Amino acid sequence: MNKTHFLCLLASIMLFSCSEKKSKRTTDISGKINTVSVIVDDQLWNGEVGDTLRNKFASPVLGLPQEEPVFSLNQYPVKLLEGFMSNSRNIIVIKKEDKSQFRIKENEFANPQVVVHISGKTVQEILDTIQNNDSLIIQKIKQSEIKILQDQIKEDSLIDSQKITDKFNIKINVPTKYKMVMHGRKFIWLKKEITSGNLSLVFYQIPFSSIKDNTNTINRITKIRDSIGNIYIHGAVAKTRMITEASFSPYLSKTTIFGRETFETKGNWELKYDSMAGPFINYAIKDEKNNRILVIEGFCYAPSKQKRDLMFELEAIIKSVQFLKKK
Structure with missing residues:
Protein backbone atom coordinates (compact mmCIF):
# COMPACT_ATOMS: atom_id res chain seq x y z
CA MET A 1 0.00 0.00 0.00
CA ASN A 2 1.53 3.34 -1.03
CA LYS A 3 1.54 6.41 1.20
CA THR A 4 -1.31 8.13 -0.67
CA HIS A 5 -3.64 5.15 -0.33
CA PHE A 6 -2.74 4.80 3.36
CA LEU A 7 -3.58 8.45 4.07
CA CYS A 8 -6.92 8.13 2.23
CA LEU A 9 -7.78 5.02 4.23
CA LEU A 10 -6.82 6.70 7.50
CA ALA A 11 -8.93 9.74 6.66
CA SER A 12 -11.91 7.50 5.83
CA ILE A 13 -11.58 5.65 9.14
CA MET A 14 -11.38 8.91 11.08
CA LEU A 15 -14.38 10.32 9.22
CA PHE A 16 -16.42 7.19 9.90
CA SER A 17 -15.38 7.25 13.56
CA CYS A 18 -16.40 10.90 13.97
CA SER A 19 -19.67 10.25 12.15
CA GLU A 20 -20.38 7.26 14.40
CA LYS A 21 -19.64 9.32 17.52
CA LYS A 22 -21.87 12.13 16.28
CA SER A 23 -24.68 9.69 15.55
CA LYS A 24 -24.33 8.16 18.99
CA ARG A 25 -24.30 11.64 20.52
CA THR A 26 -27.71 12.41 19.06
CA THR A 27 -29.45 9.10 19.67
CA ASP A 28 -27.94 7.26 22.64
CA ILE A 29 -30.03 8.75 25.44
CA SER A 30 -31.23 7.17 28.68
CA GLY A 31 -33.22 7.96 31.78
CA LYS A 32 -36.75 7.62 33.08
CA ILE A 33 -39.13 10.54 32.90
CA ASN A 34 -38.58 13.27 35.52
CA THR A 35 -35.26 11.74 36.60
CA VAL A 36 -32.10 13.83 37.07
CA SER A 37 -28.52 12.56 37.32
CA VAL A 38 -26.65 14.71 39.84
CA ILE A 39 -22.90 14.59 39.19
CA VAL A 40 -21.31 15.68 42.45
CA ASP A 41 -18.69 14.19 44.74
CA LEU A 62 -48.09 20.23 44.43
CA GLY A 63 -51.57 18.75 44.15
CA LEU A 64 -50.86 15.06 44.67
CA PRO A 65 -52.57 13.10 47.47
CA GLN A 66 -49.27 11.49 48.55
CA GLU A 67 -45.81 13.03 48.62
CA GLU A 68 -43.83 12.42 45.43
CA PRO A 69 -40.72 14.39 44.39
CA VAL A 70 -40.66 16.91 41.54
CA PHE A 71 -37.65 14.99 40.18
CA SER A 72 -36.11 11.65 41.14
CA LEU A 73 -32.45 12.40 41.89
CA ASN A 74 -29.64 9.90 41.29
CA LYS A 105 -26.44 23.69 27.97
CA GLU A 106 -28.79 21.69 25.75
CA ASN A 107 -27.68 18.50 23.99
CA GLU A 108 -24.11 18.69 25.29
CA PHE A 109 -23.47 14.94 25.25
CA ALA A 110 -26.65 13.54 23.69
CA ASN A 111 -29.96 14.66 22.22
CA PRO A 112 -32.40 15.54 23.71
CA GLN A 113 -30.65 16.57 26.90
CA VAL A 114 -30.38 19.36 29.47
CA VAL A 115 -27.06 19.77 31.29
CA VAL A 116 -26.69 22.25 34.16
CA HIS A 117 -23.16 23.25 35.22
CA ILE A 118 -22.64 24.82 38.64
CA SER A 119 -19.24 25.50 40.20
CA GLY A 120 -17.83 27.76 42.90
CA LYS A 121 -14.72 28.43 44.90
CA THR A 122 -16.57 27.78 48.15
CA VAL A 123 -19.58 25.77 49.28
CA GLN A 124 -21.43 29.04 49.93
CA GLU A 125 -20.89 30.17 46.34
CA ILE A 126 -22.37 26.90 45.11
CA LEU A 127 -25.33 27.21 47.47
CA ASP A 128 -26.00 30.80 46.36
CA THR A 129 -25.95 29.76 42.70
CA ILE A 130 -28.44 26.96 43.32
CA GLN A 131 -30.66 29.27 45.36
CA ASN A 132 -30.66 31.98 42.67
CA ASN A 133 -31.36 29.65 39.74
CA ASP A 134 -33.47 26.75 41.06
CA SER A 135 -36.71 27.95 39.42
CA LEU A 136 -35.01 28.38 36.04
CA ILE A 137 -33.44 24.90 36.25
CA ILE A 138 -36.77 23.28 37.10
CA GLN A 139 -38.47 25.17 34.27
CA LYS A 140 -35.86 24.12 31.68
CA ILE A 141 -35.92 20.45 32.69
CA LYS A 142 -39.73 20.33 32.81
CA GLN A 143 -40.01 21.98 29.39
CA SER A 144 -37.59 19.42 27.97
CA GLU A 145 -39.44 16.50 29.56
CA ILE A 146 -42.80 17.77 28.26
CA LYS A 147 -41.36 18.09 24.73
CA ILE A 148 -39.85 14.57 24.87
CA LEU A 149 -43.15 13.08 26.04
CA GLN A 150 -45.09 15.00 23.40
CA ASP A 151 -42.73 13.69 20.71
CA GLN A 152 -43.25 10.14 21.99
CA ILE A 153 -47.02 10.66 21.91
CA LYS A 154 -46.80 11.89 18.30
CA GLU A 155 -44.97 8.70 17.35
CA ASP A 156 -47.82 6.68 18.86
CA SER A 157 -51.02 6.22 16.90
CA LEU A 158 -53.33 9.12 17.73
CA ILE A 159 -57.10 9.20 18.08
CA ASP A 160 -59.24 10.70 15.34
CA SER A 161 -59.68 14.12 16.93
CA GLN A 162 -62.29 15.38 14.45
CA LYS A 163 -65.05 15.41 17.07
CA ILE A 164 -62.86 17.52 19.35
CA THR A 165 -62.05 19.84 16.44
CA ASP A 166 -65.70 20.15 15.45
CA LYS A 167 -66.78 21.09 18.96
CA PHE A 168 -63.91 23.33 20.04
CA ASN A 169 -61.98 24.28 16.86
CA ILE A 170 -58.72 22.97 18.29
CA LYS A 171 -56.16 20.33 17.44
CA ILE A 172 -54.64 18.14 20.15
CA ASN A 173 -52.49 15.00 20.13
CA VAL A 174 -54.13 12.22 22.16
CA PRO A 175 -53.02 8.54 21.95
CA THR A 176 -55.53 5.96 20.73
CA LYS A 177 -55.60 4.32 24.17
CA TYR A 178 -57.90 7.16 25.22
CA LYS A 179 -61.50 6.32 24.32
CA MET A 180 -64.49 8.65 24.24
CA VAL A 181 -66.90 7.81 27.04
CA MET A 182 -69.23 10.81 26.88
CA HIS A 183 -69.89 13.92 24.81
CA GLY A 184 -72.40 16.72 25.08
CA ARG A 185 -73.04 19.90 23.11
CA LYS A 186 -69.87 21.53 24.44
CA PHE A 187 -68.36 18.70 26.49
CA ILE A 188 -66.14 15.70 25.78
CA TRP A 189 -64.76 13.06 28.16
CA LEU A 190 -61.95 10.70 27.14
CA LYS A 191 -60.66 7.86 29.30
CA LYS A 192 -57.66 5.52 29.22
CA GLU A 193 -57.75 2.32 31.23
CA ILE A 194 -54.61 1.37 33.16
CA THR A 195 -53.89 -1.42 35.64
CA SER A 196 -56.16 -0.84 38.65
CA GLY A 197 -57.34 2.56 37.48
CA ASN A 198 -57.72 5.05 34.66
CA LEU A 199 -56.70 8.44 33.27
CA SER A 200 -59.25 10.95 32.01
CA LEU A 201 -59.30 14.08 29.87
CA VAL A 202 -62.31 16.39 29.79
CA PHE A 203 -62.96 19.35 27.48
CA TYR A 204 -65.58 22.06 27.88
CA GLN A 205 -65.98 25.76 27.23
CA ILE A 206 -67.56 28.58 29.19
CA PRO A 207 -68.19 32.29 28.46
CA PHE A 208 -65.10 34.52 28.63
CA SER A 209 -66.57 36.48 31.55
CA SER A 210 -67.00 33.33 33.67
CA ILE A 211 -63.58 33.57 35.34
CA LYS A 212 -61.96 36.85 36.35
CA ASP A 213 -58.42 37.38 37.62
CA ASN A 214 -59.03 38.38 41.23
CA THR A 215 -59.00 37.02 44.76
CA ASN A 216 -62.05 34.87 44.00
CA THR A 217 -60.53 33.09 40.98
CA ILE A 218 -59.81 29.76 42.68
CA ASN A 219 -63.28 29.61 44.21
CA ARG A 220 -64.85 30.36 40.85
CA ILE A 221 -62.83 27.64 39.07
CA THR A 222 -63.75 25.16 41.81
CA LYS A 223 -67.44 26.03 41.55
CA ILE A 224 -67.42 25.61 37.75
CA ARG A 225 -65.62 22.24 37.79
CA ASP A 226 -67.97 20.99 40.52
CA SER A 227 -70.97 21.97 38.38
CA ILE A 228 -69.48 20.06 35.42
CA GLY A 229 -68.99 17.02 37.68
CA ASN A 230 -72.58 17.29 38.82
CA ILE A 231 -73.85 17.27 35.22
CA TYR A 232 -71.51 14.78 33.52
CA ILE A 233 -69.12 12.87 35.79
CA HIS A 234 -70.89 10.32 37.99
CA GLY A 235 -69.85 7.08 39.64
CA ALA A 236 -71.44 3.65 39.46
CA VAL A 237 -73.32 4.25 42.72
CA ALA A 238 -76.51 6.31 42.49
CA LYS A 239 -76.21 10.06 43.22
CA THR A 240 -72.40 9.99 43.25
CA ARG A 241 -70.70 12.82 41.38
CA MET A 242 -67.25 14.33 41.07
CA ILE A 243 -66.45 17.28 43.32
CA THR A 244 -63.30 19.11 44.36
CA GLU A 245 -62.05 17.64 47.62
CA ALA A 246 -63.23 20.04 50.31
CA SER A 247 -60.44 19.27 52.80
CA PHE A 248 -57.63 19.95 50.28
CA SER A 249 -57.26 23.51 49.02
CA PRO A 250 -56.29 23.55 45.31
CA TYR A 251 -53.19 25.37 44.06
CA LEU A 252 -53.64 28.15 41.50
CA SER A 253 -50.96 29.57 39.22
CA LYS A 254 -50.73 31.27 35.83
CA THR A 255 -49.10 29.95 32.70
CA THR A 256 -49.33 30.33 28.92
CA ILE A 257 -50.63 27.70 26.50
CA PHE A 258 -50.43 28.34 22.75
CA GLY A 259 -49.82 32.02 23.44
CA ARG A 260 -52.93 32.35 25.60
CA GLU A 261 -53.07 33.34 29.25
CA THR A 262 -54.11 30.33 31.28
CA PHE A 263 -55.13 29.56 34.86
CA GLU A 264 -53.53 26.31 36.04
CA THR A 265 -55.24 24.63 39.00
CA LYS A 266 -53.94 21.52 40.77
CA GLY A 267 -55.79 19.65 43.47
CA ASN A 268 -57.68 16.52 44.42
CA TRP A 269 -61.11 15.32 43.37
CA GLU A 270 -63.44 12.88 45.06
CA LEU A 271 -66.77 11.21 44.33
CA LYS A 272 -69.44 12.47 46.66
CA TYR A 273 -71.09 9.57 48.54
CA ASP A 274 -68.27 7.21 47.40
CA SER A 275 -64.65 6.47 48.31
CA MET A 276 -63.05 7.12 44.90
CA ALA A 277 -60.58 10.02 44.69
CA GLY A 278 -57.43 11.22 43.00
CA PRO A 279 -55.51 14.26 41.68
CA PHE A 280 -56.54 16.63 38.89
CA ILE A 281 -54.87 19.35 36.82
CA ASN A 282 -57.18 21.94 35.29
CA TYR A 283 -56.26 24.47 32.58
CA ALA A 284 -58.67 27.35 31.96
CA ILE A 285 -57.35 28.88 28.72
CA LYS A 286 -58.49 32.38 27.81
CA ASP A 287 -59.61 32.58 24.18
CA GLU A 288 -60.57 36.24 23.91
CA LYS A 289 -60.94 36.18 20.12
CA ASN A 290 -63.77 33.68 20.45
CA ASN A 291 -65.20 35.19 23.66
CA ARG A 292 -64.74 31.96 25.60
CA ILE A 293 -62.58 30.13 28.10
CA LEU A 294 -61.63 26.64 26.99
CA ILE A 317 -51.19 16.00 26.19
CA ILE A 318 -53.07 19.12 27.26
CA LYS A 319 -50.14 21.39 26.44
CA SER A 320 -50.05 20.04 22.88
CA VAL A 321 -53.32 21.87 22.12
CA GLN A 322 -53.40 24.22 19.13
CA PHE A 323 -56.15 26.74 18.45
CA LEU A 324 -57.29 26.72 14.83
CA LYS A 325 -58.44 29.66 12.75
CA LYS A 326 -62.13 29.98 12.07
CA LYS A 327 -63.10 28.49 8.74
Whole structure:
Protein backbone atom coordinates (compact mmCIF):
# COMPACT_ATOMS: atom_id res chain seq x y z
CA MET A 1 0.00 0.00 0.00
CA ASN A 2 1.53 3.34 -1.03
CA LYS A 3 1.54 6.41 1.20
CA THR A 4 -1.31 8.13 -0.67
CA HIS A 5 -3.64 5.15 -0.33
CA PHE A 6 -2.74 4.80 3.36
CA LEU A 7 -3.58 8.45 4.07
CA CYS A 8 -6.92 8.13 2.23
CA LEU A 9 -7.78 5.02 4.23
CA LEU A 10 -6.82 6.70 7.50
CA ALA A 11 -8.93 9.74 6.66
CA SER A 12 -11.91 7.50 5.83
CA ILE A 13 -11.58 5.65 9.14
CA MET A 14 -11.38 8.91 11.08
CA LEU A 15 -14.38 10.32 9.22
CA PHE A 16 -16.42 7.19 9.90
CA SER A 17 -15.38 7.25 13.56
CA CYS A 18 -16.40 10.90 13.97
CA SER A 19 -19.67 10.25 12.15
CA GLU A 20 -20.38 7.26 14.40
CA LYS A 21 -19.64 9.32 17.52
CA LYS A 22 -21.87 12.13 16.28
CA SER A 23 -24.68 9.69 15.55
CA LYS A 24 -24.33 8.16 18.99
CA ARG A 25 -24.30 11.64 20.52
CA THR A 26 -27.71 12.41 19.06
CA THR A 27 -29.45 9.10 19.67
CA ASP A 28 -27.94 7.26 22.64
CA ILE A 29 -30.03 8.75 25.44
CA SER A 30 -31.23 7.17 28.68
CA GLY A 31 -33.22 7.96 31.78
CA LYS A 32 -36.75 7.62 33.08
CA ILE A 33 -39.13 10.54 32.90
CA ASN A 34 -38.58 13.27 35.52
CA THR A 35 -35.26 11.74 36.60
CA VAL A 36 -32.10 13.83 37.07
CA SER A 37 -28.52 12.56 37.32
CA VAL A 38 -26.65 14.71 39.84
CA ILE A 39 -22.90 14.59 39.19
CA VAL A 40 -21.31 15.68 42.45
CA ASP A 41 -18.69 14.19 44.74
CA ASP A 42 -19.85 12.41 47.89
CA GLN A 43 -18.45 15.05 50.25
CA LEU A 44 -20.69 17.76 48.77
CA TRP A 45 -23.69 15.44 48.29
CA ASN A 46 -23.62 14.41 51.95
CA GLY A 47 -23.46 18.00 53.17
CA GLU A 48 -25.27 21.30 52.67
CA VAL A 49 -25.07 21.13 48.89
CA GLY A 50 -26.84 17.77 48.77
CA ASP A 51 -29.46 18.93 51.26
CA THR A 52 -30.17 22.03 49.17
CA LEU A 53 -30.41 20.03 45.94
CA ARG A 54 -32.90 17.64 47.54
CA ASN A 55 -34.94 20.50 49.04
CA LYS A 56 -35.12 22.32 45.71
CA PHE A 57 -35.43 19.54 43.14
CA ALA A 58 -36.94 16.66 45.12
CA SER A 59 -39.54 18.68 47.00
CA PRO A 60 -43.12 17.33 46.90
CA VAL A 61 -45.18 17.90 43.75
CA LEU A 62 -48.09 20.23 44.43
CA GLY A 63 -51.57 18.75 44.15
CA LEU A 64 -50.86 15.06 44.67
CA PRO A 65 -52.57 13.10 47.47
CA GLN A 66 -49.27 11.49 48.55
CA GLU A 67 -45.81 13.03 48.62
CA GLU A 68 -43.83 12.42 45.43
CA PRO A 69 -40.72 14.39 44.39
CA VAL A 70 -40.66 16.91 41.54
CA PHE A 71 -37.65 14.99 40.18
CA SER A 72 -36.11 11.65 41.14
CA LEU A 73 -32.45 12.40 41.89
CA ASN A 74 -29.64 9.90 41.29
CA GLN A 75 -26.19 10.95 42.54
CA TYR A 76 -22.89 9.92 40.94
CA PRO A 77 -19.28 11.00 41.59
CA VAL A 78 -17.76 13.50 39.16
CA LYS A 79 -15.36 10.92 37.74
CA LEU A 80 -18.31 9.07 36.18
CA LEU A 81 -19.24 12.08 34.04
CA GLU A 82 -16.91 10.90 31.31
CA GLY A 83 -18.70 7.56 31.18
CA PHE A 84 -22.26 6.42 30.67
CA MET A 85 -23.75 9.19 32.84
CA SER A 86 -23.13 11.66 30.02
CA ASN A 87 -25.99 9.94 28.16
CA SER A 88 -28.57 10.76 30.82
CA ARG A 89 -31.44 12.97 29.72
CA ASN A 90 -31.09 15.49 32.55
CA ILE A 91 -27.79 16.19 34.29
CA ILE A 92 -26.75 18.63 37.02
CA VAL A 93 -22.97 18.88 37.43
CA ILE A 94 -21.71 20.39 40.71
CA LYS A 95 -18.01 21.11 41.22
CA LYS A 96 -15.97 22.95 43.80
CA GLU A 97 -13.17 24.61 41.82
CA ASP A 98 -11.42 27.93 41.24
CA LYS A 99 -13.78 28.97 38.45
CA SER A 100 -17.29 30.07 39.47
CA GLN A 101 -19.94 29.46 36.83
CA PHE A 102 -23.57 28.73 36.10
CA ARG A 103 -24.74 27.64 32.67
CA ILE A 104 -27.44 25.49 31.14
CA LYS A 105 -26.44 23.69 27.97
CA GLU A 106 -28.79 21.69 25.75
CA ASN A 107 -27.68 18.50 23.99
CA GLU A 108 -24.11 18.69 25.29
CA PHE A 109 -23.47 14.94 25.25
CA ALA A 110 -26.65 13.54 23.69
CA ASN A 111 -29.96 14.66 22.22
CA PRO A 112 -32.40 15.54 23.71
CA GLN A 113 -30.65 16.57 26.90
CA VAL A 114 -30.38 19.36 29.47
CA VAL A 115 -27.06 19.77 31.29
CA VAL A 116 -26.69 22.25 34.16
CA HIS A 117 -23.16 23.25 35.22
CA ILE A 118 -22.64 24.82 38.64
CA SER A 119 -19.24 25.50 40.20
CA GLY A 120 -17.83 27.76 42.90
CA LYS A 121 -14.72 28.43 44.90
CA THR A 122 -16.57 27.78 48.15
CA VAL A 123 -19.58 25.77 49.28
CA GLN A 124 -21.43 29.04 49.93
CA GLU A 125 -20.89 30.17 46.34
CA ILE A 126 -22.37 26.90 45.11
CA LEU A 127 -25.33 27.21 47.47
CA ASP A 128 -26.00 30.80 46.36
CA THR A 129 -25.95 29.76 42.70
CA ILE A 130 -28.44 26.96 43.32
CA GLN A 131 -30.66 29.27 45.36
CA ASN A 132 -30.66 31.98 42.67
CA ASN A 133 -31.36 29.65 39.74
CA ASP A 134 -33.47 26.75 41.06
CA SER A 135 -36.71 27.95 39.42
CA LEU A 136 -35.01 28.38 36.04
CA ILE A 137 -33.44 24.90 36.25
CA ILE A 138 -36.77 23.28 37.10
CA GLN A 139 -38.47 25.17 34.27
CA LYS A 140 -35.86 24.12 31.68
CA ILE A 141 -35.92 20.45 32.69
CA LYS A 142 -39.73 20.33 32.81
CA GLN A 143 -40.01 21.98 29.39
CA SER A 144 -37.59 19.42 27.97
CA GLU A 145 -39.44 16.50 29.56
CA ILE A 146 -42.80 17.77 28.26
CA LYS A 147 -41.36 18.09 24.73
CA ILE A 148 -39.85 14.57 24.87
CA LEU A 149 -43.15 13.08 26.04
CA GLN A 150 -45.09 15.00 23.40
CA ASP A 151 -42.73 13.69 20.71
CA GLN A 152 -43.25 10.14 21.99
CA ILE A 153 -47.02 10.66 21.91
CA LYS A 154 -46.80 11.89 18.30
CA GLU A 155 -44.97 8.70 17.35
CA ASP A 156 -47.82 6.68 18.86
CA SER A 157 -51.02 6.22 16.90
CA LEU A 158 -53.33 9.12 17.73
CA ILE A 159 -57.10 9.20 18.08
CA ASP A 160 -59.24 10.70 15.34
CA SER A 161 -59.68 14.12 16.93
CA GLN A 162 -62.29 15.38 14.45
CA LYS A 163 -65.05 15.41 17.07
CA ILE A 164 -62.86 17.52 19.35
CA THR A 165 -62.05 19.84 16.44
CA ASP A 166 -65.70 20.15 15.45
CA LYS A 167 -66.78 21.09 18.96
CA PHE A 168 -63.91 23.33 20.04
CA ASN A 169 -61.98 24.28 16.86
CA ILE A 170 -58.72 22.97 18.29
CA LYS A 171 -56.16 20.33 17.44
CA ILE A 172 -54.64 18.14 20.15
CA ASN A 173 -52.49 15.00 20.13
CA VAL A 174 -54.13 12.22 22.16
CA PRO A 175 -53.02 8.54 21.95
CA THR A 176 -55.53 5.96 20.73
CA LYS A 177 -55.60 4.32 24.17
CA TYR A 178 -57.90 7.16 25.22
CA LYS A 179 -61.50 6.32 24.32
CA MET A 180 -64.49 8.65 24.24
CA VAL A 181 -66.90 7.81 27.04
CA MET A 182 -69.23 10.81 26.88
CA HIS A 183 -69.89 13.92 24.81
CA GLY A 184 -72.40 16.72 25.08
CA ARG A 185 -73.04 19.90 23.11
CA LYS A 186 -69.87 21.53 24.44
CA PHE A 187 -68.36 18.70 26.49
CA ILE A 188 -66.14 15.70 25.78
CA TRP A 189 -64.76 13.06 28.16
CA LEU A 190 -61.95 10.70 27.14
CA LYS A 191 -60.66 7.86 29.30
CA LYS A 192 -57.66 5.52 29.22
CA GLU A 193 -57.75 2.32 31.23
CA ILE A 194 -54.61 1.37 33.16
CA THR A 195 -53.89 -1.42 35.64
CA SER A 196 -56.16 -0.84 38.65
CA GLY A 197 -57.34 2.56 37.48
CA ASN A 198 -57.72 5.05 34.66
CA LEU A 199 -56.70 8.44 33.27
CA SER A 200 -59.25 10.95 32.01
CA LEU A 201 -59.30 14.08 29.87
CA VAL A 202 -62.31 16.39 29.79
CA PHE A 203 -62.96 19.35 27.48
CA TYR A 204 -65.58 22.06 27.88
CA GLN A 205 -65.98 25.76 27.23
CA ILE A 206 -67.56 28.58 29.19
CA PRO A 207 -68.19 32.29 28.46
CA PHE A 208 -65.10 34.52 28.63
CA SER A 209 -66.57 36.48 31.55
CA SER A 210 -67.00 33.33 33.67
CA ILE A 211 -63.58 33.57 35.34
CA LYS A 212 -61.96 36.85 36.35
CA ASP A 213 -58.42 37.38 37.62
CA ASN A 214 -59.03 38.38 41.23
CA THR A 215 -59.00 37.02 44.76
CA ASN A 216 -62.05 34.87 44.00
CA THR A 217 -60.53 33.09 40.98
CA ILE A 218 -59.81 29.76 42.68
CA ASN A 219 -63.28 29.61 44.21
CA ARG A 220 -64.85 30.36 40.85
CA ILE A 221 -62.83 27.64 39.07
CA THR A 222 -63.75 25.16 41.81
CA LYS A 223 -67.44 26.03 41.55
CA ILE A 224 -67.42 25.61 37.75
CA ARG A 225 -65.62 22.24 37.79
CA ASP A 226 -67.97 20.99 40.52
CA SER A 227 -70.97 21.97 38.38
CA ILE A 228 -69.48 20.06 35.42
CA GLY A 229 -68.99 17.02 37.68
CA ASN A 230 -72.58 17.29 38.82
CA ILE A 231 -73.85 17.27 35.22
CA TYR A 232 -71.51 14.78 33.52
CA ILE A 233 -69.12 12.87 35.79
CA HIS A 234 -70.89 10.32 37.99
CA GLY A 235 -69.85 7.08 39.64
CA ALA A 236 -71.44 3.65 39.46
CA VAL A 237 -73.32 4.25 42.72
CA ALA A 238 -76.51 6.31 42.49
CA LYS A 239 -76.21 10.06 43.22
CA THR A 240 -72.40 9.99 43.25
CA ARG A 241 -70.70 12.82 41.38
CA MET A 242 -67.25 14.33 41.07
CA ILE A 243 -66.45 17.28 43.32
CA THR A 244 -63.30 19.11 44.36
CA GLU A 245 -62.05 17.64 47.62
CA ALA A 246 -63.23 20.04 50.31
CA SER A 247 -60.44 19.27 52.80
CA PHE A 248 -57.63 19.95 50.28
CA SER A 249 -57.26 23.51 49.02
CA PRO A 250 -56.29 23.55 45.31
CA TYR A 251 -53.19 25.37 44.06
CA LEU A 252 -53.64 28.15 41.50
CA SER A 253 -50.96 29.57 39.22
CA LYS A 254 -50.73 31.27 35.83
CA THR A 255 -49.10 29.95 32.70
CA THR A 256 -49.33 30.33 28.92
CA ILE A 257 -50.63 27.70 26.50
CA PHE A 258 -50.43 28.34 22.75
CA GLY A 259 -49.82 32.02 23.44
CA ARG A 260 -52.93 32.35 25.60
CA GLU A 261 -53.07 33.34 29.25
CA THR A 262 -54.11 30.33 31.28
CA PHE A 263 -55.13 29.56 34.86
CA GLU A 264 -53.53 26.31 36.04
CA THR A 265 -55.24 24.63 39.00
CA LYS A 266 -53.94 21.52 40.77
CA GLY A 267 -55.79 19.65 43.47
CA ASN A 268 -57.68 16.52 44.42
CA TRP A 269 -61.11 15.32 43.37
CA GLU A 270 -63.44 12.88 45.06
CA LEU A 271 -66.77 11.21 44.33
CA LYS A 272 -69.44 12.47 46.66
CA TYR A 273 -71.09 9.57 48.54
CA ASP A 274 -68.27 7.21 47.40
CA SER A 275 -64.65 6.47 48.31
CA MET A 276 -63.05 7.12 44.90
CA ALA A 277 -60.58 10.02 44.69
CA GLY A 278 -57.43 11.22 43.00
CA PRO A 279 -55.51 14.26 41.68
CA PHE A 280 -56.54 16.63 38.89
CA ILE A 281 -54.87 19.35 36.82
CA ASN A 282 -57.18 21.94 35.29
CA TYR A 283 -56.26 24.47 32.58
CA ALA A 284 -58.67 27.35 31.96
CA ILE A 285 -57.35 28.88 28.72
CA LYS A 286 -58.49 32.38 27.81
CA ASP A 287 -59.61 32.58 24.18
CA GLU A 288 -60.57 36.24 23.91
CA LYS A 289 -60.94 36.18 20.12
CA ASN A 290 -63.77 33.68 20.45
CA ASN A 291 -65.20 35.19 23.66
CA ARG A 292 -64.74 31.96 25.60
CA ILE A 293 -62.58 30.13 28.10
CA LEU A 294 -61.63 26.64 26.99
CA VAL A 295 -61.15 24.29 29.93
CA ILE A 296 -59.11 21.11 29.51
CA GLU A 297 -58.70 18.99 32.61
CA GLY A 298 -56.85 15.78 33.31
CA PHE A 299 -57.54 13.59 36.31
CA CYS A 300 -56.61 10.09 37.35
CA TYR A 301 -57.82 7.28 39.54
CA ALA A 302 -54.92 5.03 40.49
CA PRO A 303 -55.12 4.11 44.19
CA SER A 304 -52.22 1.64 44.11
CA LYS A 305 -49.83 3.66 41.92
CA GLN A 306 -47.45 6.59 42.07
CA LYS A 307 -49.24 9.44 40.31
CA ARG A 308 -46.58 12.02 39.40
CA ASP A 309 -45.78 10.61 35.97
CA LEU A 310 -49.41 9.74 35.22
CA MET A 311 -50.37 13.37 35.77
CA PHE A 312 -47.34 14.47 33.77
CA GLU A 313 -48.66 12.50 30.79
CA LEU A 314 -51.98 14.33 31.03
CA GLU A 315 -50.17 17.67 31.30
CA ALA A 316 -48.09 16.91 28.19
CA ILE A 317 -51.19 16.00 26.19
CA ILE A 318 -53.07 19.12 27.26
CA LYS A 319 -50.14 21.39 26.44
CA SER A 320 -50.05 20.04 22.88
CA VAL A 321 -53.32 21.87 22.12
CA GLN A 322 -53.40 24.22 19.13
CA PHE A 323 -56.15 26.74 18.45
CA LEU A 324 -57.29 26.72 14.83
CA LYS A 325 -58.44 29.66 12.75
CA LYS A 326 -62.13 29.98 12.07
CA LYS A 327 -63.10 28.49 8.74
